[in-house]
Amino acid sequence: MRAVRYHEGGDPDVLDLEDIERPDPGRGDVLVEIEAASVNPVDAKFRAAGLPRLPKTTGSDLAGTVVAVGEGVDDYAEGDRVFATGLHTGRFAGGSFAEYAAVPTDLLAHLPEGVSFEHGAAVALVGVTAWRALVHHAGLEPGGTALVHGGNGGVGHVAVGLADALGATPVATARPQYHDALGDLGAGTVLDYGRDDLADAARDATGGADAVLDHMPDTYLGTDVAAAGFGGDIVAIAGDTATFPDVAAARSAELDVHMMSMSNLATHSDAPDIGPILDRIGNLLAEGRLDVTIDRTYGLDEAAEAHRAVLEESFLGKLVVEP
Ligand SMILES: NC(=O)c1ccc[n+]([C@@H]2O[C@H](COP(=O)([O-])OP(=O)(O)OC[C@H]3O[C@@H](n4cnc5c(N)ncnc54)[C@H](OP(=O)(O)O)[C@@H]3O)[C@@H](O)[C@H]2O)c1
Known part of the structure; x- marks a missing residue:
């Protein structure tokens, strides 16, 4: 072969x-x-x-x-x-x-029948990542708000759709050329990640985010702490050198910070199985509640x-x- x-x-x-x-x-x-x-x-x-x-x-x-x-x-x-x-x-x-x-x-x-092979392959790794971040780690619930950095990315655009499918309101960051398309995928607000007042704008748009999905914590951990609401969950899926920006602010807001890698699902026997998460994602695609x-x-x-x-x-x- x-x-x-x-x-x-x-x-x-x-x-x-x-x-x-x-x-x-x-x-x-x-x-x-x-x-x-x-x-x-x-x-x-x-x-x-x-x-x-x-x-x-x-x-x-x-x-x-x-x-x-x-x-x-x-x-x-x-x-x-x-x-x-x-x-x-x-x-x-x-x-x-x-x-x-x-x-x-x-x-x-x-x-599921009705979901193409191309869409199944496209969603698999990023869908499991978004599910693990927003559902397992952040416990995002209907009525909540989620800040998703890099909303046009593979993980980002599925996380936007997943948050919307869960009944939460996603707020994404992306270059302006993607704002309309991300609105179509369910984002309530999309913010240009290049703006100087990103943290304030994200806090305003989310009302204090319940969940933050961050693929660049080396750059955005400070933004995350500022944008998260009381008891919020910040989930970092990448990063090497992030230093914690403001412990006092995080403590005052009782934030939870999670570090995760979907690869752990394939390597750690204590981690959840991948199959059941794929099942849930496949059903959302088949029902037309999630797009990739x-x-x-x-x-x-x-x-x-x-x-x-x-x-x-x-x-x-x-x-x-x-x-
Ligand atoms: N831990 C895990 O389980 C896990 C799982 C999957 C992925 N990851 C990691 O997460 C990251 C994203 O993965 P992906 O599959 O979504 O990659 P991707 O499809 O290449 O998307 C990357 C995203 O990052 C955005 N970006 C680039 N520079 C940025 C900046 N300065 N500020 C904000 N956003 C910026 C891109 O926006 P532009 O189009 O504007 O450049 C794009 O939206 C990668 O580092 C990947 O290795 C981790």
Whole structure:
């Protein structure tokens, strides 16, 4: 089968489209014929660093059709449509920019009829991330408000839609060119992240946010503390060097600060399973209560360009790869 692999860390041109042996499904796995995968920043970051172990097939999520089942699998059968994520790390770490993958069943769910493979792949990693941040960590409830930084991003635009689907009011930040589209996805207000008074504007727009989803805490943790309401939850999904800006303000507001990585769902046995979260997201898509936007699609032979674009270009939604 064809697969996009790297044998060392480095620039996107270390990616090679290779012919490798098709995997067999092990115990507890299903073999999926991949129809679509999506492009995530973690794919490019892992490639640059030569992680997690080499050679590595890139790609963190997929959608496709089950073509064989391993021993001990009774909830999936040949012909089932499925989608999955957590494929970049942990005990699977096999990658999805390929024609087939043997996927452990706890990383996947049935893809509802009416949801395309492209949309299933596009939503998988970012949808689980947004769910884990807003539902598991922040406990966002109907009537609440959520500040979502980078609202046009893969995570951001699904978080906006998810907050809206939960009955909360999302307030997003984004460049002006995306404001109308984010309003269509459910954002009550969209703020240009370049404005000088962002923290005040975010606090005004949210009335003191119940939840803040921050993908750049090194830059925005101070904004988050200022914008969060009493008892608010700040969820950071990235960052390296953030220092806590104002402990007194956070203490006065009794804020909770959460640090998370969806990768932990694939690596920690104490973390929740991915499959049930995908089930909920798949149902929201099928019911038309959540949207995922696909900006453009690449072939496997364009994987290097896709890796470059996901880190360097501005777009709304997701980049998808079709084998
Ligand atoms: N911990 C986890 O579980 C987890 C899961 C998924 C992703 N992540 C991380 O979260 C980050 C976002 O992932 P993604 O998939 O959403 O990436 P993405 O699709 O590339 O989106 C990146 C977003 O960041 C925005 N951005 C860039 N510069 C900004 C700035 N100065 N201020 C505010 N926003 C800015 C972009 O806006 P423009 O279009 O204007 O540049 C875009 O909206 C990445 O670092 C990724 O590795 C973490």
